[in-house]
Amino acid sequence: xxxxxxxxxxxxxxxxxxxxxxxxxxxxxxxxxxxxxxxxxxxxxxxxxxxxxxxxxxxxxxxxxxxxxxxxxxxxxxxxxxxxxxxxxxxxxxxxxxxxxxxxxxxxxxxxxxxxxxxxxxxxxxxxxxxxxxxxxxxxxxxxxxxxxxxxxxxxxxxxxxxxxxxxxxxxxxxxxxxxxxxxxxxxxxxxxxxxxxxxxxxxxxxxxxxxxxxxxxxxxxxxxxxxxxxxxxxxxxxxxxxxxxxxxxxxxxxxxxxxxxxxxxxxxxxxxxxxxxxxxxxxxxxxxxxxxxxxxxxxxxxxxxxxxxxxxxxxxxxxxxxxxxxxxxxxxxxxxxxxxxxxxxxxxxxxxxxxxxxxxxxxxxxxxxxxxxxxxxxxxxxxxxxxxxx
Amino acid sequence: xxxxxxxxxxxxxxxxxxxxxxxxxxxxxxxxxxxxxxxxxxxxxxxxxxxxxxxxxxxxxxxxxxxxxxxxxxxxxxxxxxxxxxxxxxxxxxxxxxxxxxxxxxxxxxxxxxxxxxxxxxxxxxxxxxxxxxxxxxxxxxxxxxxxxxxxxxxxxxxxxxxxxxxxxxxxxxxxxxxxxxxxxxxxxxxxxxxxxxxxxxxxxxxxxxxxxxxxxxxxxxxxxxxxxxxxxxxxxxxxxxxxxxxxxxxxxxxxxxxxxxxxxxxxxxxxxxxxxxxxxxxxxxxxxxxxxxxxxxxxxxxxxxxxxxxxxxxxxxxxxxxxxxxxxxxxxxxxxxxxxxxxxxxxxxxxxxxxx
Numbered sequence: 001x002x003x004x005x006x007x008x009x010x011x012x013x014x015x016x017x018x019x020x021x022x023x024x025x026x027x028x029x030x031x032x033x034x035x036x037x038x039x040x041x042x043x044x045x046x047x048x049x050x051x052x053x054x055x056x057x058x059x060x061x062x063x064x065x066x067x068x069x070x071x072x073x074x075x076x077x078x079x080x081x082x083x084x085x086x087x088x089x090x091x092x093x094x095x096x097x098x099x100x101x102x103x104x105x106x107x108x109x110x111x112x113x114x115x116x117x118x119x120x121x122x123x124x125x126x127x128x129x130x131x132x133x134x135x136x137x138x139x140x141x142x143x144x145x146x147x148x149x150x151x152x153x154x155x156x157x158x159x160x161x162x163x164x165x166x167x168x169x170x171x172x173x174x175x176x177x178x179x180x181x182x183x184x185x186x187x188x189x190x191x192x193x194x195x196x197x198x199x200x201x202x203x204x205x206x207x208x209x210x211x212x213x214x215x216x217x218x219x220x221x222x223x224x225x226x227x228x229x230x231x232x233x234x235x236x237x238x239x240x241x242x243x244x245x246x247x248x249x250x251x252x253x254x255x256x257x258x259x260x261x262x263x264x265x266x267x268x269x270x271x272x273x274x275x276x277x278x279x280x281x282x283x284x285x286x287x288x289x290x291x292x293x294x295x296x297x298x299x300x301x302x303x304x305x306x307x308x309x310x311x312x313x314x315x316x317x318x319x320x321x322x323x324x325x326x327x328x329x330x331x332x333x334x335x336x337x338x339x340x341x342x343x344x345x346x347x348x349x350x351x352x353x354x355x356x357x358x359x360x361x362x363x364x365x366x367x368x369x370x371x372x373x374x375x376x377x378x379x380x381x382x383x384x385x386x387x388x389x390x391x
Numbered sequence: 392x393x394x395x396x397x398x399x400x401x402x403x404x405x406x407x408x409x410x411x412x413x414x415x416x417x418x419x420x421x422x423x424x425x426x427x428x429x430x431x432x433x434x435x436x437x438x439x440x441x442x443x444x445x446x447x448x449x450x451x452x453x454x455x456x457x458x459x460x461x462x463x464x465x466x467x468x469x470x471x472x473x474x475x476x477x478x479x480x481x482x483x484x485x486x487x488x489x490x491x492x493x494x495x496x497x498x499x500x501x502x503x504x505x506x507x508x509x510x511x512x513x514x515x516x517x518x519x520x521x522x523x524x525x526x527x528x529x530x531x532x533x534x535x536x537x538x539x540x541x542x543x544x545x546x547x548x549x550x551x552x553x554x555x556x557x558x559x560x561x562x563x564x565x566x567x568x569x570x571x572x573x574x575x576x577x578x579x580x581x582x583x584x585x586x587x588x589x590x591x592x593x594x595x596x597x598x599x600x601x602x603x604x605x606x607x608x609x610x611x612x613x614x615x616x617x618x619x620x621x622x623x624x625x626x627x628x629x630x631x632x633x634x635x636x637x638x639x640x641x642x643x644x645x646x647x648x649x650x651x652x653x654x655x656x657x658x659x660x661x662x663x664x665x666x667x668x669x670x671x672x673x674x675x676x677x678x679x680x681x682x683x684x685x686x687x688x689x690x691x692x693x694x695x696x697x698x699x700x701x702x703x704x705x706x707x708x709x710x711x712x713x714x715x716x717x718x719x720x721x722x723x724x725x726x727x728x729x730x731x732x733x734x735x736x737x738x739x740x741x742x743x744x745x746x747x748x
Contacts, residue, residue, distance in 0.1 A: 001462060001672045002393040068392055260748070274748045277740070283748065284739035288666065288691035291684070296665030298394040306395060313661050320662055371654045379630050379657055381644045 059111030441509030472620030482514030493602030533593030559599025
């Protein structure tokens with residue numbers, strides 16, 4: 001067993017650091033400038049540090065697959081607060097285009113997406129199609145001359161729609177076909193009349209999601225990805241690219257470090273909360289879960305690198321982290337006590353986390369859907385009867 | 392990064408698991424568990440494990456051992472936990488480790504080859520009173536030792552006891568002035584005695600004081616590994632039962648309420664595999680992190696194992712509450728793992744101290 005990365009990788013890490021220092025933060029210190037961000041991303045692609053799995057022909061850096069290098073790059077970019085070249089929607093659409101797109105579609109869309117010139121939002125969920133996504137009803141009809149799609153309906157929970165230039169969507173194109181067989185995957189330029197983006201205000205007060213209304217919106221016929229009526233298969237590749245175990249673990253670690261800091265800062269009965277036996281013990285119990293997640297993730301990553309089966313842990317990180325985040329935010333609540341209700345106070349961050357930890361149980365497949373996946377794929381239980389009937 | 396078992400380690404677990412499949416099926420465990428009178432261990436199985444080299448795993452090669460590490464021993468402990476194997480490995484392996492870590496050249500040369508082969512059976516006597524598991528709580532002292540040690544595994548059968556003392560560790564041989572009283576321990580797969588020393592001749596381990604913390608940490612890792620093995624088996628057993636048992640005209644595995652219970656058990660168990668691996672690896676390779684990792688692993692896994700065994704009974708319904716089913720073997724083993732070496736709460740507070748909180 002070896003938990004370090006080894007000396008060859010240490011040298012690689014140093015190269016990455018040197019690159020980042022030379023390019024970020026930008027000379028004028030303006031880290032918010034999108035031009036600077038674009039320049040950084042392009043330089044990083046040239047060096048082979050970003051979009052490593054994507055062919056050069058489509059604007060990627062086409063590097064041999066190496067999970068450890070990818071992780072080192074990710075760690076160093078995060079540490080330096082440098083642009084990660086990762087726009088959530090873009091990361092979802094590119095693998096789909098690579099797998100299902102025509103040569104023309106790949107040429108046209110992938111390179112500008114990697115550079116950040118096109119920003120994608122996902123248009124899957126609808127008010128009546130949440131976990132049961134395949135029941136979606138927004139219609140796309142081919143115009144009589146076959147040149148374009150005419151789209152009517154509504155999408156919801158669209159992240160960062162106000163920043164997006166395009167959406168990749170699932171629409172119902174074959175209303176007479178069975179549920180899953182009537183769906184197509186279509187790209188839409190949302191800078192056109194007929195699109196209305198209405199932000200949804202979350203319980204935290206933030207506006208991260210929107211509703212998007214389609215009123216006779218048009219998309220050229222060649223914006224269809226994959227075959228007509230086969231959108232459900234096309235989208236499976238998108239969903240499977242959504243999760244990375246190591247990112248999950250790193251996020252939890254940083255939240256826990258904040259929690260320990262909080263427990264040292266806040267006093268209970270004249271001494272730091274961390275000295276209080278109940279707080280201390282719960283903190284250690286949370287750390288036990290966190291260490292479990294951390295080292296099982298190392299184990300899973302090592303198995304992946306060496307082409308061994310990961311086993312049943314594979315389906316578990318998301319819901320495990322969701323539960324952990326809930327437990328962390330509840331202990332923070334116990335530590336801050338009265339400050340827990342003051343959204344204008346100094347503990348706002350923890351109040352927000354108390355709520356945001358709930359969004360984790362919903363976004364990207366609810367915890368109950370995750371449990372269904374664990375039941376079927378990891379425990380080998382028979383497929384849920386109700387889902388079968390619907391499919 | 393290479394956090395995975397080597398081919399040799401996988402082969403080691405395979406050979407132990409194969410042996411257990413042959414000689415330690417549930418029927419056999421029930422037979423040992425249900426023996427009349429005081430709890431016993433399975434001497435044939437122990438003999439077979441000795442022949443396979445299990446007690447020799449961490450004994451240095453110079454003394455007839457295999458010279459392997461804690462990861463190797465822990466993955467074997469997982470396999471024994473999975474099978475609720477009624478063998479005295481816990482006390483025996485720890486005694487051998489104590490002598491390896493703290494013994495003089497003479498002490499090692501005299502005892503280790505005999506312990507590695509299993510010719511001599513040994514154990515460790517650590518706890519004083521209700522929860523005095525850690526060296527700070529130890530008061531017994533030699534050379535003429537008087538006092539009581541509690542929850543000593545297999546003391547009555549042991550030829551040699553490594554005793555935790557006020558200034559380290561000491562060896563007490565069979566025949567010295569002590570008596571063993573077997574308690575009615577719930578876990579009849581690993582018999583437990585209260586040992587009363589009454590002026591027993593005790594020989595200090597030369598470097599015993601330096602070995603005590605390493606010994607406690609090793610014990611914590613082994614309990615964690617045994618717990619993982621047991622919990623993992625309970626999840627598998629419950630899943631299999633749910634697929635087979637039919638009610639309302641279908642396997643109960645189809646009912647979402649039960650499915651989510653099974654998922655909760657798996658979610659509590661599977662990710663903790665990495666935790667016990669890490670604790671074992673830290674013991675071998677990262678001494679500054681070993682105590683913290685060991686206490687975290689013991690606390691988390693002992694808690695998890697006990698809860699999973701409760702869930703297992705629920706998942707089985709009435710049959711799971713009977714003496715004839717395997718469920719209670721696991722729950723009772725989990726009860727000992729919970730209490731032995733100190734409760735999860737004590738280990739979490741130890742981990743908090745070690746983290747500098």
